[in-house]
């Protein structure tokens with residue numbers, strides 16, 4: 036996402052493409068984008084087009100995930116929900132230079148479009164073979180269960196990290212029981228957990244991340260102290276420990292850290308080599324459980340009640 040939008044200045048396209056290819060060379064096989072990434076500074080589809088160019092040589096070897104939104108205004112007058120979604124899908128396929136999407140998420144539920152209808156439409160696309168699986172983003176366990184009953188879900192992409200742990204209550208138990216993957220976005224808490232958080236005024240999500248607000252930033256320091264202790268012990272970085280923690284905790288978790296910096300992308304991928312022992316994990320977990328976190332966004336949103344609407348307000 037950061038190559039197109041959301042984390043300040045965007046790198047040159049050649050640098051971004053190289054970064055994606057370097058990640059693949061390193062062993063990364065899961066790439067996440069969305070139709071909407073890019074529309075603040077560039078245009079809709081900017082990030083998909085960039086990714087499409089970068090992966091052209093190895094598309095068949097990777098799992099490609101993208102997201103769409105569908106609003107009530109797009110449906111009616113003879114246009115079915117299936118027709119409306121097909122338009123988004125065709126656009127993503129073109130942008131990504133591919134004939135199929137591995138994982139197609141509804142980016143946010145529109146309260147005026149029943150998500151069960153979306154689930155049914157995506158079930159038909161799975162049958163057709165144009166998508167291989169589907170998912171939801173920023174939803175509750177209750178919504179997940181209802182949607183799963185219509186068309187079995189592949190994955191859910193929610194906010195989850197050491198500072199945002201609500202998913203442990205409803206999302207992980209349901210997903211573990213039903214063989215659904217959990218894909219945490221912002222797993223390093225928008226960089227807070229890495230210890231690196233200088234941010235920019237323009238098109239930077241960190242202006243609104245509550246845990247990064249001045250007073251909360253200071254109050255949340257104890258979490259960074261814990262990370263610093265473990266990163267020294269394990270000869271790893273803070274970001275790697277924050278990712279290794281969730282990788283140890285759940286067998287069905289696939290965090291997607293974001294970075295527009297080539298070295299950090301490889302650093303984050305390296306977290307899979309940072310293995311915590313049972314005792315280390317228990318110690319880390321107990322220390323985190325004692326921390327009170329300041330600033331909370333949560334993992335249930337809709338198109339109408341969406342954190343991303345901060346951009347529109349601006």
Ligand SMILES: NC(=O)c1ccc[n+]([C@@H]2O[C@H](COP(=O)([O-])OP(=O)(O)OC[C@H]3O[C@@H](n4cnc5c(N)ncnc54)[C@H](OP(=O)(O)O)[C@@H]3O)[C@@H](O)[C@H]2O)c1
Pocket residue numbers: 036037042067068142172173192193219220221222223224225226227229230231272274275291292293294295296299302303
């Ligand atoms: N479903 C949704 O609604 C939703 C919402 C947000 C994001 N996403 C997806 O999830 C992905 C990840 O989310 P995110 O970008 O918010 O993840 P994140 O990793 O929590 O935050 C990214 C920020 O952290 C910094 N960072 C990451 N790793 C670092 C490291 N090792 N050392 C220092 N700084 C580091 C990055 O800096 P630099 O870029 O400067 O290196 C960037 O500013 C996005 O790319 C997007 O695909 C989905």
